Amino acid sequence: xxxxxxxxxxxxxxxxxxxxxxxxxxxxxxxxxxxxxxxxxxxxxxxxxxxxxxxxxxxxxxxxxxxxxxxxxxxxxxxxxxxxxxxxxxxxxxxxxxxxxxxxxxxxxxxxxxxxxxxxxxxxxxxxxxxxxxxxxxxxxxxxxxxxxxxxxxxxxxxxxxxxxxxxxxxxxxxxxxxxxxxxxxxxxxxxxxxxxxxxxxxxxxxxxxxxxxxxxxxxxxxxxxxxxxxxxxxxxxxxxxxxxxxxxxxxxxxxxxxxxxxxxxxxxxxxxxxxxxxxxxxxxxxxxxxxxxxxxxxxxxxxxxxxxxxxxxxxxxxxxxxxxxxxxxxxxxxxxxxxxxxxxxxxxxxxxxxxxxxxxxxxxxxxxxxxxxxxxxxxxxxxxxxxxxxxx
Amino acid sequence: xxxxxxxxxxxxxxxxxxxxxxxxxxxxxxxxxxxxxxxxxxxxxxxxxxxxxxxxxxxxxxxxxxxxxxxxxxxxxxxxxxxxxxxxxxxxxxxxxxxxxxxxxxxxxxxxxxxxxxxxxxxxxxxxxxxxxxxxxxxxxxxxxxxxxxxxxxxxxxxxxxxxxxxxxxxxxxxxxxxxxxxxxxxxxxxxxxxxxxxxxxxxxxxxxxxxxxxxxxxxxxxxxxxxxxxxxxxxxxxxxxxxxxxxxxxxxxxxxxxxxxxxxxxxxxxxxxxxxxxxxxxxxxxxxxxxxxxxxxxxxxxxxxxxxxxxxxxxxxxxxxxxxxxxxxxxxxxxxxxxxxxxxxxxxxxxxxxxxxxxxxxxxxxxxxxxxxxxxxxxxxxxxxxxxxxxx
Numbered sequence: 001x002x003x004x005x006x007x008x009x010x011x012x013x014x015x016x017x018x019x020x021x022x023x024x025x026x027x028x029x030x031x032x033x034x035x036x037x038x039x040x041x042x043x044x045x046x047x048x049x050x051x052x053x054x055x056x057x058x059x060x061x062x063x064x065x066x067x068x069x070x071x072x073x074x075x076x077x078x079x080x081x082x083x084x085x086x087x088x089x090x091x092x093x094x095x096x097x098x099x100x101x102x103x104x105x106x107x108x109x110x111x112x113x114x115x116x117x118x119x120x121x122x123x124x125x126x127x128x129x130x131x132x133x134x135x136x137x138x139x140x141x142x143x144x145x146x147x148x149x150x151x152x153x154x155x156x157x158x159x160x161x162x163x164x165x166x167x168x169x170x171x172x173x174x175x176x177x178x179x180x181x182x183x184x185x186x187x188x189x190x191x192x193x194x195x196x197x198x199x200x201x202x203x204x205x206x207x208x209x210x211x212x213x214x215x216x217x218x219x220x221x222x223x224x225x226x227x228x229x230x231x232x233x234x235x236x237x238x239x240x241x242x243x244x245x246x247x248x249x250x251x252x253x254x255x256x257x258x259x260x261x262x263x264x265x266x267x268x269x270x271x272x273x274x275x276x277x278x279x280x281x282x283x284x285x286x287x288x289x290x291x292x293x294x295x296x297x298x299x300x301x302x303x304x305x306x307x308x309x310x311x312x313x314x315x316x317x318x319x320x321x322x323x324x325x326x327x328x329x330x331x332x333x334x335x336x337x338x339x340x341x342x343x344x345x346x347x348x349x350x351x352x353x354x355x356x357x358x359x360x361x362x363x364x365x366x367x368x369x370x371x372x373x374x375x376x377x378x379x380x381x382x383x384x385x386x387x388x389x390x391x392x393x
Numbered sequence: 394x395x396x397x398x399x400x401x402x403x404x405x406x407x408x409x410x411x412x413x414x415x416x417x418x419x420x421x422x423x424x425x426x427x428x429x430x431x432x433x434x435x436x437x438x439x440x441x442x443x444x445x446x447x448x449x450x451x452x453x454x455x456x457x458x459x460x461x462x463x464x465x466x467x468x469x470x471x472x473x474x475x476x477x478x479x480x481x482x483x484x485x486x487x488x489x490x491x492x493x494x495x496x497x498x499x500x501x502x503x504x505x506x507x508x509x510x511x512x513x514x515x516x517x518x519x520x521x522x523x524x525x526x527x528x529x530x531x532x533x534x535x536x537x538x539x540x541x542x543x544x545x546x547x548x549x550x551x552x553x554x555x556x557x558x559x560x561x562x563x564x565x566x567x568x569x570x571x572x573x574x575x576x577x578x579x580x581x582x583x584x585x586x587x588x589x590x591x592x593x594x595x596x597x598x599x600x601x602x603x604x605x606x607x608x609x610x611x612x613x614x615x616x617x618x619x620x621x622x623x624x625x626x627x628x629x630x631x632x633x634x635x636x637x638x639x640x641x642x643x644x645x646x647x648x649x650x651x652x653x654x655x656x657x658x659x660x661x662x663x664x665x666x667x668x669x670x671x672x673x674x675x676x677x678x679x680x681x682x683x684x685x686x687x688x689x690x691x692x693x694x695x696x697x698x699x700x701x702x703x704x705x706x707x708x709x710x711x712x713x714x715x716x717x718x719x720x721x722x723x724x725x726x727x728x729x730x731x732x733x734x735x736x737x738x739x740x741x742x743x744x745x746x747x748x749x750x751x752x753x754x755x756x757x758x759x760x761x762x763x764x765x766x767x768x769x770x771x772x773x774x775x776x777x778x779x780x781x782x783x784x785x786x
Contacts, residue, residue, distance in 0.1 A: 001637045003408025008401060014654065015396025211634035213621060214641055217614035225607045241604035244394045248607055248654070257650065261407065261641070 001211050001261035008255050010147050011174040014248065018176045019051045019137050022094070023059025029133055029173035031092025034063040035085045037105040038096040039070070046184045048096050048139050056094075064088045066104075072276050072283065073100040073107075075155045078118060081108040085132070093134045095172075098193075099143025099283075102136050103151035106170045109134045119155055122162050124368065131169040139181040141247040142193030142284060144200055144254025146175035154277065160367070161273040177251065179243035187234045191341035192284025194230035194246065197253040198223060199287040203266045204259035206298070206305065206376045216308075218258040223313045225249050230341060267374025268294045271387060274360040279351050288343035289350050293390035295331045298377040303327045347391045357388045394604050394654035401648050403540050404567040407641065411569045412444045412530050415487070416452025422526055422566035424485025427456035428478050430498040431489040432463070439577045441489050441532050449487075457481045459497075465669050465676065466493040466500075468548045471511060474501040478525070486527045488565075491586075492536025492676075495529050496544035499563045502527045512548055515555050517761065524562040532574040534640040535586030535677060537593055537647025539568035547670065553760070554666040570644065572636035580627045584734035585677025587623035587639065590646040591616060592680045596659045597652035599691070599698065599769045609701075611651040616706045618642050623734060660767025661687045664780060667753040672744050681736035682743050686783035688724045691770040696720045740784045750781045 011029075013021050026034060034056060043049045056063055066081045085093070085108055095105035110131040111118030120126040136146045145151060149171050154161040164170070182190070205219040225245050232242035252258060271294070272286040279286075299306050307323040310316035310330025314337075319325045335345060344350045361381050364370050372378035379387070404422075406414050419427060427449060436442045449456055459474045478486070478501055488498040503524040504511030513519040529539045538544060542564050547554040557563070575583070598612040618638050625635035645651060664687070665679040672679075692699050700716040703709035703723025707730075712718045728738060737743045754774050757763050765771035772780070 001408075001634070001641075003411065005404065005406050007404040009404075011398065011400040011402075013398050015394075018396065211637065213634070214614070214618045214638045217617060218611060221607070221610035221614045224610060228606060241394070241606070244604065244654075245607045248394075261637075 002209055002263065004260045006256065006260045007168050008147060008171065008257070009168070010172050010255070012147070012177060012251065013174065014177040016178060016180055018178045019048065020055055022052050022135070022137055022176055023055040023057070023061055025174045025176070026056065026061055026092055026094065026135055027059055029092070029135065031061065031133060031135070033088065033090045034061055034092045034094045035081065035088065035090040035108070036063050036065045036094050036096065037069060037081065037101050037108070038067050039101055040068065042184075043096045043139055046139060046181050048137060048181050052094070052096055052137050063094070064090065069097065069101045069104045071100050072154050072161060072280055073104045075119065075153055075157070077104055078107045078111060078153060082111045082118060085112045091132065093132060094137070095134065096137045096139065098138065098140025099145040102134070102143070102145040102172070103153060105134050106131070106145070106151040107153050107164065110164075110170060122153065122155070122164055124165070128165045128167045128169060131167070134170065134172045136172045136175040138175055138177050138247070140185060140189065140193055141179070141182050141243070141250040142196045144197060144250050146172055146177070147251045147255030149256070152273070159277050161277045162367070175251070177247050179240060179247045182243050182247060183238045183240070185237070187237070187342060188282070190233050190237070191230065191343055192282045193250065194226050194341060195284040195288045195338060195343055197246070197250045198226045199268060199291055200253040201258060202291060203269060204262060204264050205309070206265050207262040208302075208376060209262045212262050215258055215260065215262055220312045222249050222253055222258060227313065227337060234341060263375045265374050265376040267376070267379045270364075270373045271384060274364055275350065275352060277363065278356055278360060281350050281352075285344050285350055288338040289345065289347060289391050290387065292331050292335050292338070293387050295334070296390055297383065297387045299327055299331070301377050306330055346393065347388070354392050357385060360388065361385060395602055395656065397653045399649065399653045400561050401540060401564065401650070402561070403565050403648070405540070405570060405644065406567065407570040409571060409573055411571045412441065413448055415445050415528070415530060415569055416448040416450070416454055418567045418569070419449065419454055419485055419487065419528055420452055422485070422528065424454065424526060424528070426481065426483045427454055427485045427487045428474065428481065428483040428501070429456050429458045429487050429489065430462060430474065430494050430501070431460050432494055433461065435577075436489045436532055439532060439574050441530060441574050445487070445489055445530050456487070457483065462490065462494045462497045464493050465547050465554060465673055466497045468512065468546055468550070470497055471500045471504060471546060475504045475511060478505045484525065486525060487530070488527065489530045489532065491531065491533025492538040495527070495536070495538040495565070496546060498527050499524070499538070499544040500546050500557065503557075503563060515546065515548070515557055517558070521558045521560045521562060524560070527563065527565045529565045529568040531568055531570050531640070533578060533582065533586055534572070534575050534636070534643040535589045537590060537643050539565055539570070540644045540648030542649070545666070552670050554670045555760070568644070570640050572633060572640045575636050575640060576631045576633070578630070580630070580735060581675075583626050583630070584623065584736055585675045586643065587619050587734060588677040588681045588731060588736055590639070590643045591619045592661060592684055593646040594651060595684060596662060597655060597657050598702070599658050600655040601695075601769060602655045605655050608651055608653065608655055613705045615642050615646055615651060620706065620730060627734060656768045658767050658769040660769070660772045663757075663766045664777060667757055668743065668745060670756065671749055671753060674743050674745075678737050678743055681731040682738065682740060682784050683780065685724050685728050685731070686780050688727070689783055690776065690780045692720055692724070694770050699723055739786065740781070747785050750778060753781065754778060
């Protein structure tokens with residue numbers, strides 16, 4: 001196990017009616033005037049917007065609004081939000097929705113106190129040294145941004161989908177988690193969320209760090225929960241047991257509870273960021289295509305770990321005489337699982353095209369520290385090409 | 394899953410050399426003058442005391458000292474500490490050691506700002522409404538107090554071993570966890586710690602709350618880790634992989650990570666508190682005697698859960714035709730596990746005597762809300778007697 005620091009000072013209020021605490025929580029964490037950040041109509045249709053604004057009103061907290069956040073959230077709305085946050089003298093950001101709204105709020109949070117272009121903090125030109133407080137009312141179980149120390153924004157000038165520096169400063173002060181609001185999500189979005197959290201755990205699970213028995217088991221506990229709960233939530237959208245398990249798993253999958261003390265990989269996420277940048281595909285759908293391909297490409301590096309994954313997560317029988325057969329069976333079952341959730345399996349199903357592969361590699365090359373990436377196996381341009389070719393078949 | 398609030402704003406600094414951050418962490422969390430709280434010579438022999446005071450000196454933080462904390466920490470030292478804390482104008486408590494030092498520091502922490510007798514907060518005469526900040530340098534993996542929201546003190550007048558009210562106010566601001574300091578613990582103390590953390594997880598695992606698949610799996614992941622790591626740590630005291638797993642498990646077992654959203658039991662702990670009050674036995678040793686007896690007494694309430702425990706934690710084979718046989722096999726394996734760690738199995742081995750059973754029940758009766766206790770099964774005086782009789786054989 002590596003040395004680590006774990007600091008997750010987010011208050012999680014989980015369960016039916018938890019959103020009624022929103023106003024009180026904003027006050028508790030020092031907010032007097034709020035900028036609400038949300039996407040489109042879904043938070044209005046599912047009642048979350050009404051419940052949250054009613055709670056703010058009851059606590060006497062005034063607010064302004066920034067709606068219109070899109071999936072793969074864009075820099076344009078961050079610039080707009082920073083201006084609005086300053087103009088309205090707000091002192092607290094409150095995101096209603098999923099990862100896109102939360103990440104937009106976080107970027108406004110550290111962009112507002114910075115004098116220059118907020119993108120400087122992504123490029124490393126400026127440090128992430130201050131962040132206005134962010135609260136969350138979660139309505140999508142997926143990205144885990146409600147508990148995480150990072151955010152991802154797409155800079156439209158340059159079409160760069162980049163992660164911010166990791167910093168405990170941008171962990172939300174509180175997150176209200178009422179699984180009821182996820183019951184009205186379309187099956188496709190539910191599935192994308194399940195893939196996203198599954199991938200967040202895999203990025204931590206596939207590690208070269210020795211002596212990580214405890215976090216290995218915690219990762220497997222979360223992976224099995226996704227495997228169990230996601231099909232139930234899709235078959236019966238109102239299944240609150242499944243929705244609850246998925247929502248809390250999404251948070252634990254990405255607040256680093258199960259990743260402490262381990263080198264982490266993140267190559268699949270890096271490749272998916274290029275797919276999203278090129279095709280604006282749903283992040284989870286992109287990960288459903290990339291993750292099994294990445295696994296096939298790197299499996300030879302640690303067959304024993306992939307065999308363990310097959311046995312402990314997917315219940316495959318161990319072939320002690322031929323562990324590679326077991327390892328391959330795990331990836332086969334993962335593909336079957338994603339497919340059964342209705343996720344795309346190939347670049348074409350994602351709306352992509354094999355001919356763009358060289359351009360995606362070239363685009364990745366423009367990023368500072370573009371190559372190699374990943375830790376379990378270092379991915380160079382040839383590796384990235386090989387993984388993307390495995391997404392074609 | 395029940396609604397819940399989870400708020401664990403403790404910064405955990407884990408790994409070799411983490412104690413060198415102590416002074417800096419005290420400053421970060423607002424401390425200017427420290428009261429050090431510790432036990433006897435072990436923190437001086439193992440180097441923790443020197444490393445911590447060197448770090449305080451390097452950060453320019455003055456301190457005073459309260460040594461002499463005993464296992465099953467007593468009220469006398471808390472009164473003394475409150476006086477010393479006030480007299481020295483300290484503003485930060487720093488515990489070096491295990492649960493006894495931490496719990497003493499916590500009780501001083503909420504006793505100092507209160508005008509009256511700190512025990513009023515245990516009896517409910519006064520609310521726990523403020524606590525001075527507490528930091529921890531952990532040298533024993535056991536009680537989990539480094540991340541928990543409670544503490545246990547024995548009031549010498551009345552010989553009452555009672556838990557404080559649970560409050561996020563008393564969670565430590567930071568905890569420094571260097572497993573190296575646990576390598577010099579005697580085998581008996583290592584084993585007591587393993588039993589204590591195992592029990593903290595069981596108190597959460599044995600629950601009547603439906604739809605808790607995720608936290609069930611997380612509990613099992615921790616239980617299996619204790620099962621795997623404790624014998625290795627005892628066989629090879631310097632095994633840092635085993636020591637690391639045990640130390641982080643002790644924290645996760647009791648910061649409520651794996652207990653959220655579930656009714657919890659705590660009957661075994663309540664009975665053990667009487668054993669400790671009567672015989673001043675080690676808490677873990679008392680739990681090793683009580684826990685299997687409690688399991689035998691309550692098993693009929695939910696045979697399926699005990700069968701699951703046997704299969705998922707101890708790797709027993711499920712007897713589908715006779716689940717009770719599997720359930721019993723789990724408890725048999727638990728007894729074998731505790732015995733192999735060198736723990737007592739009976740009241741006599743603990744230094745107790747069957748003839749005291751009526752007095753222990755009478756003593757429990759004097760406690761406000763003395764009976765019934767426990768949630769998985771409500772324990773009345775007859776139940777407590779039956780469980781204690783099961784500790785005799």
